[in-house]
Structures are given as structure tokens and as C-alpha cells.
Amino acid sequence: MKTIWGRLWTIFLVPVVLFVLWLVVSADSSNFFFPALAKILAAFRDTWLCGSGAAEIAPSLWRLAVGFLAAFAFALVAGVILGSSKVARDYTEPVFEFFRAIPPTVMIPVLLVISGIGDASKIAVISLGCVWPMLLNTIEGVRSVDSVLKDTCSVYRIHGLRRLLVLTLPAASPQIVTGMRTGLSIGIILMVISEMFASRNGIGFTIIQFQRTFAIPEMWSGILLLGIIGVVLSLLMRLFEMSVLHWYEGARERS
């Protein structure tokens, strides 16, 4: 067992080294497009921490949260139904494969035409993009519930809602969580891109504004912010995973 310091050392060594390297190497950069990191950090503070940008973070995260959670709820319900019924699966599989093959970004112009520049279109794009990995993983997870466990439940006459709660969902949870992780990273990408295409607020919108006005350090600071948001969200995801799947990790270590 490593000490907490040992663990922090392992986690932070490489990022810190890279950060310092960037700081030093770029210190007296005169390239307009690759400004010194110090400048970017100053812009970061002025824009996102105490400047006008701070108000742009919430709308982005809000749309991401709504889009992601709506997709998750749909994927869970549809996934459980389709995963439990071979007939339903056989009918729907080809359609899903088709939709999944369409890159969700190409839906942006379509949705803009339909629902305009408001929140709804961007939330729809985010949902449409991240629903597929979650749906397909849930179907697969529900479908492959161990047959001996199913028999065990049948023998003890565990049916309906209780069976869903004690058997199906826990058994499928490793796959469901895998789908959520993929879905979330797709969601973040779509959050930014949809704002870049058509929006009046949000992080993606702000970054594009900076780029158009040649506010290069500010533009870079936006990219930095997205990186940080990505790391924080995946950390939250990891915490969620550890609380839901502790048994899975333990069982896997044993075998």
C-alpha cells in the first residue's frame, strides 16, 4: 500500500513537470499565436475567474447536465427493455446501428433549422450524441446477465421490480458505467461544438469570440478551462464508479 504522499507524487509528477516546462519554454515567446503561459494564466484569471467569462461556464455545464442526464434516463429505460427482449432487439438493432454511425455533429445544422438558436437544440445535440454508447452498453449489460443468477432469482420467485433492482441493474452496472463514461466525453465535445456553431453564450461561444477578435491568450485560456472541466468531470465519474462498482473491482482483483 502506497502512502498518500507516494500516491500524490505519482499522480502529479508528470503534469507538474510538463506545466513547468511549458512555463519556462514559452516564457519569452514572441510568437503571436503561441503566447507565454504566464500571459495565458493571467488571461485565465481575468476572463474565467473574475471576468465576463465566469458567467459563460454555467450555461454550458447546465446544457451538458440536462442533455447527458436525459440521454442517460432514456438509455436506462430503453436499454433494460431491449436487453430483456430478444424480439425487440432483433427489430431495433439495424436502426440503432444506422443512427450510431451518423456523427452527432452533423445533426447540429439540422437541429438549428428546426429548433433555432436556443438551448433546446444544443441539449438535443448533446443527448443524441451521448445516448448511443449508453444505450448499447446497457442493452449488452442486461442481455448478458448470468444465467445461473437468473435461475437463482426464478427459483426464489424474485420477479418484477425487485428483480430489476437486485439482479438486472447491478449485474449490468459495470457495462452501464462504461457507457456513461464514453457518453460523457462525447457530451463534452458536443457541448463545445454546438456552442461554436450557433449560440449566444457558453464556453465554446466565448472561445470562438476570442479567436475572431484575435484575443489569443484568452482563447488559449478557454482551452485550458475545457481541459480542467474534463478532468474534474472524469474525476466525479470515477468517484461515482467507485461507489457503485466497488464489488466489481474487488471480484475482478480476486480472479
Place this chain on the structure above:
Amino acid sequence: MTMNDPRAGEARSRDPMLAIRQLRKVYDGSGRTVEAIRDVTFSLDEGELVCIVGPSGAGKTTLLRCIAGLLEPTSGEVMLAGKPIAGPSPGMAVVFQEYGRSLFPWMRVRQNVELPLKEKGKSPEERRRLVDESLEAVGLRDAREAYPWQLSGGMQQRVAIARAIAYEPKVLLMDEPFASVDAQTRAELEDLVRAIWVRLGVTIVFVTHDIDESVYLGERVVVLSASPTTVMQDVPIDLGSVRSQLETRADPRFGQLRGQIYALIKDAKHQV
């Protein structure tokens, strides 16, 4: 026992605890039909411990799944205490061969044992008592807060047994439950089954492909033929009710019975 209501005795003699009549099962799928069981008839009185042996592929698992109500027979019927069963019945519990896969890995040992009791509508106090008693009976009191995957194979199978007896079934079905544990553990678990049977008086159907095991455990051994499966013989095991791994297995009568069943099964294979 003699003070029992005579009518209760009569009812028992009319209806065996478990009766399998002319059971036939044909698997019909993907162009291949398999007659797993042709014609099987036997019955168990209340409190009997009967072993079923047969060569591999004889349809032992199929038979057990039909009895458990997990599988619909093609024809024939299974009666539990005089009533035909359709689907899993609250009076039966099953211990599967695959102990590693029959426990819920996301639940602690205690929760695994308790789960069926919740469905049965037992009160929390009663559930706690049943869980404690059954874990005690299989010698796993200290493991109640462990997860199944933290236990050895033999211990996992004990948990499955504890779960089955906590359910207080009328009939306990066991499908080659010890086929994949080591010899030492296996001997211990065999004695555990005998001990539970003596203590609880539950009716047990124990399926195995191991002839020695069937003679050591059973009060009767039902010998199945090879596929297409019928009952070859119903052999009473007159080894007394107290068995011990050392003495019973050294008993000349044990050797005789074992030899008799070996010969039957060898015949069964020749007939094919």
C-alpha cells in the same frame, strides 16, 4: 411421532412429497432435436434423501430443472405434495453446481441469504433469526459481512446451502453441488448435507455423477440410464442413518452397493 393426527399420516401416504410421473423432455431448437429424458417416474416421501446418478449427458440437470419448475416438461408431470407444479414453487430451493455464479457478487453473504426471505414476506426479526441460524448451521457465522468473492469455493457453496435452508423449503434440490470442489472440502460438505437433513428433516433430491457420493449420501439411489433416459433401478441404501466418511466407506455393504450401481451404469452405457 406416534401422536400425530392419523389423518395427516394418511394424507402423506396418499400423496408423496414429490412425485415425478412419466416425465419426458425433448429439446427442440435450431434444427436439432434432443430427447434428453424419455420416461422417468419416481417419487419421494416426506423427509427422504434420494440421490440420482446417471452417466454424463443422461439429462440429470434437465430432470432437476423440470422438478424445480425452471423448465417445462414435454409431457408428464411433477407433483409437489399432491399438487402439480407450474413454475418455481415456494416449497422448493435449489443449490446449483456453479457456486461461483449463483451468489450475488454485489451483496454480502448475509444479504445473499436474506434476499429470498424478503420476497417470502418474512418480518425483519424472523429474517435475522433465519439468516443467523442457517449461517451457523453451515459454519459460516463469521463470514456474514464478507462478499462471496472473498470466500473460497467450498465456503461459497456453503453460503448457497445456507440460503437454501434459510428459505425453509419442503424440498431441497441439489445439482452436482460439489463437483468442482477439492476432495477434502467435498467430504466435509457431504457430511454437512447429511447433518442438515437429519436436523431439519427436509426432503432432499441430490443429483451427482459420482457413484460413491450417491451411496454415501442417499437413503435411496435412483439410477438413470444413458440417453434416451429412463429409470434403470431404484436402489435402497441400507447403511443406517449415521454415516461417517471413514467407517461407512470401509463397510463391506458400501462396497457391494457401489459395485451394484457401477454394474448398472456400465450396462446403461452398453445399451446405447
